[in-house]
Amino acid sequence: MDSDLHSNHQPRVVIIGAGFAGLGAATTLVKHGVKNLVILEALDRAGGRVWTHKPFGTAAVELGATWIHGQDDNPLYQMAKERGLLADDEFSMVTCQPVSVTPQDYFFNEQGKQLPSTQVEHVTGFFGRLMSQINQQDYKPECQSLSVGEYLDREFSLTDLSKAEGSEDIYEWCKRVECIDEACNSMYEFSLSQLGLYTALEGPFFNSLGSKGYQALLDLLIGQLPSNSLRCRKPVQCIQWEGSSSSGLKASKHPINVVCEDGEQFPTDHVIVTVSLGCLKERATTLFDPPLPKGKMEAIQRLGFGTVAKIFLEFSKPFWPDDCAGIQLVWQQGPESLKGYSDGCKQQLWRSEWFKKIGGFDCVPMHKSTLCGWITGLAAEHMETLPESEVGEVCVRLLKKFTGWPVTELQGVLRSTWYTNPYIRGSYTNVPVGVDAVKEQMALAEPLPSTYQRKSLLPLQVLFAGEATHPNFYTTTHGAYMSGVREAERLIKLYESKVNPRL
Template structure:
């Protein structure tokens, strides 16, 4: 009987990204029928956003399926909807385990316009990769010799290179140190942080990688969103409806025509209101950081506020560039730019306005050529990336053109057109994705994911639930982490109303 009553519950989901869509799918499939998604923008998908440069499909947001194997629910859905190429779905591709860092065939250029041999970069790459693996192991050991990943890498690199490379010629050693600075910038993009000095050493190993060689969607990542949305009722989403405040704990009484009262009322900026028994909040951590004081009434408990403040949410942007002819080798997959003056292991620039371009570590080559033509994707993270967003597109294009000409020594290289992402200035994200900052631990992610009211309260439970990639302890920053978190909160509600017939271990999902 309780379960049947539960199916009548009014559930509002804030945010129509993959987390919110996944939660809605699961609730509807288990008989809940009063489910509504409220979306601030005019589209579904959130940080999954596919665009076009000319007639070519490019990913403005999420780029890869990280770890495309059977353990990854995004991969399983992509296969179910037949959205991937045959190679990505092979057993061989699923079994490759690269520890989150796929091997790339690189072209290397230095700031003096010289082509560098891959052999020269080998020692630097091997040392850097080894240091990152050491950083990941501190979480399991419970040790934290220094507060951040950046401090550990810089300290150990300086010590070990002095010992291991002492017989190298001075210019070779300097280039290898500059190469490590470039790799630090690359890691800033992977982690989504301004500097690796901001990433907590003890928490770095919380992130778990899945087997499988990262793959992309030939028709665009948004194809997955379109397929998922087709399985939902057509009128389930209220688009262009930003939420102003979520009033919970009966702070605003609203009675339905039937005389039923609801503990939660979602108030939108338009004045429209949605009464609910349960609200699942799936907004990005960047939005929570910006609006934590006003998004809920009563306000968030201090424990949640402090966790939101401690956790990291950074910016990682892309700059797509299309060329008439390639200046890179046919088998090249990444282009690295090594600044010869950066021998002190630096991942920030001294003057953002004057030198922001130095934070761009290089490009990935979009393949296959038959699909993309001659196109590169540049990557830039941190405050330099946020400043880049504020510049006119023509100025960005000019800066990168000059950069490429300097490093290649070819003064005629000119891109046809560019397209950049601007996630920091997006009013509903304020950045790209979550990282574990200094002073942050798994408990902060647990606290962020904990529903309101908190345990021990005598009021109606599970009024406000929290999902999104920032609430997933093992897969924060990923699409599959976001999807799993949406499923987790849907399962929390399902098991609340039917604990005996639908049992799920929520703890293993966090």
């Protein structure tokens, strides 16, 4: 890219979205000398699905991503480590086991009875081992067209554990909590054969990037941008790329025109689109002119994008024991069994019984009086529509009913609204049953004009990054960041090959 970059005719690059993908792309371009770039961000802040918030005092809570998933080859872990951002406390690390529970998790059933830890350990241990095997693609080959939920049920029914009283309810709890990792409504919607394509990096998960939270990493990246290149409150309405019928575009020396909702226009040579898959599902038909090719539209429709929500509850003082890491709710009947799921869908129980999808409430690092509840899928999307006060009251009722403890005064409620947010529309990507993840993710990531389009068009006009486009690390912050770096490097290579055509 050097000759063009160091001439007076630098290519212009517009990046849409200032999440980790957008920031990864921008900082990589800057490192290679690109100065003519702008990031258009719809929200009033950078970070996207990472949002460090301080609602209950000076310490941060994370409304979106909390953990840095794994260490080896994780660029965000490396960055945080080099800059001394990793907090070193008891909460800061967990091993990356599916459904990892600690002896400090208190499990209660609906009758207010605390469940014996040995029984909980047996069932959660079994479930965790089974999920690890699935993640390593070690499952019975004849089952590969099944959903994860069907496979799990099959294996569980073969064990003696399934016959022990109360164990099935704990097993259903495991499935409910696993929906958080997979951002799915139900384990019956989620593909068994595709799950192992996600790659878990070695090393524990890290939490607690000091009291500044994930924001510390965002600040590090934002600090590397040229001044005034980050434009917040700038929602993009349409990307007119070459071939667009827009008359203004034909007269411009740039092949692309990015039009914002407020009417401001950004003529450019390249645009890197990092908006979430949820946004693409909702507005891909109007966001691009000319429209996206068929293969890309199909990829957008076929890949799944589920909702995971957090509910933070701030109490006047803790009412749980000092050693408690979380209060887990084990329902007797819920939406996790195949029957419960089918009945629930038919009767739309996720509206009236949305709270049955709450797996439990975890203690929050650095907040001694705060709990964080987790909820997924259609129930989470319904929860987002309710008044925050109602959500808080329901949670308090649940905590009283299950634990029987004297619940102290609820002083504050903050719940995430990732689905309702028009510029996010969900939480992260999943792969539904019957979908070929590699094929669809490649189609999603392919730049435009695609190799199938006219050769005469200027190359790499519209590039695609974002968590959903990463074939191995989708769902994560490092996957998002690496996808942005990938697209920036694609552009850099284009200009390098112009200098040296053999490249």
